[in-house]
Amino acid sequence: MYRCKATCRAHANIAFVKYWGVVDSNLNLPANGSLSMTLSHAHSTTTVAWMDVDPTGEADIVVIDGKEQSGSAHRRTVSHLDRIRTAMGVPWPARVESRNSFPASAGIASSASGFCALTVAACQALAAGGRRDIPDRRHQARLARRASGSACRSFQGGFVEWSAGGDDATSVACQVAGPDHWPLHDVVAVLDAGPKSVSSHDGHRLAATSPLQEERVRQVQSHLNTARSAIRARDLKSLGEISERDAMLMHAVMMSSEPPLLFLNEGSVALMRQIRDWRLQEGLEVYFTVDAGPNLHVLCNEADVGEVSHRLARWPSVQDILVNGPGPAPELRNSPLF
């Protein structure tokens, strides 16, 4: 039987300056700071129910997009539930159901929205069950960071900077500007909706093997300064240029790791060239960024969303497009998934 349950919807985010590499894999302290926009239409809705301890030793049940999980997604979720159980001193198993509004595990940061929603729902369920000492959102974000670094950025709406920090208490994300500050858009061009071969969780551990990682970490501070100022000034040119540069540098690190990681496919590279041509030859103000997957995030002004979506939808290797503006902070919901 369920003791208590709660539901949260949390939004994914796209980083303009990327987090790549960890200096402490237990606490998930990143090698560098990062800066992102929370996405309005890419979200995970998660219900967590804490159950009575079963004398037969029933384990946690994890259902994602209607499918009961048994492999690595189950393990990562259970590890995170263990973190929450330890923090809260509860012994109970949980049932977790989550639904994504976009393809999971395809470099669209489902781990960010997923672990953010899981943490908020798990803590809220304990509050609904009568616990008074549940951690505040700031503390919840630190817990979620340990499951997926980028999840700590999803605790805020709008434009968010995660300072690398030096320990658990200082590696935190803060809002740079709210969702209403600037209707910047991210049109995601889905080129491959399948799961990627190497998770970013594993990729972070390889970053230090690249001879380029040290140089990238050195440059990131100036990328962050440029991106932060561009957001404050609503300057797409400056934000777009630094986003492309930072993404390219991150992929150079990935490609030069041992073993090398190649997340881009032929379609990603062809579309990158096309986006530059649209900008440089036709004057359409579009820029790309790309995470640990082949799908491109195309940054543009609100006024160009129709034109950009139209062009991307007609591009041969694009399977789907997802249009996002700046999204909100996590929200509690009254409609549980079970």
Ligand code: PMV
């Ligand atoms: O939070 P993780 O472990 O899923 O890593 C995210 C890594 C990138 O998406 C490539 C970059 C970022 O800052 O979101």
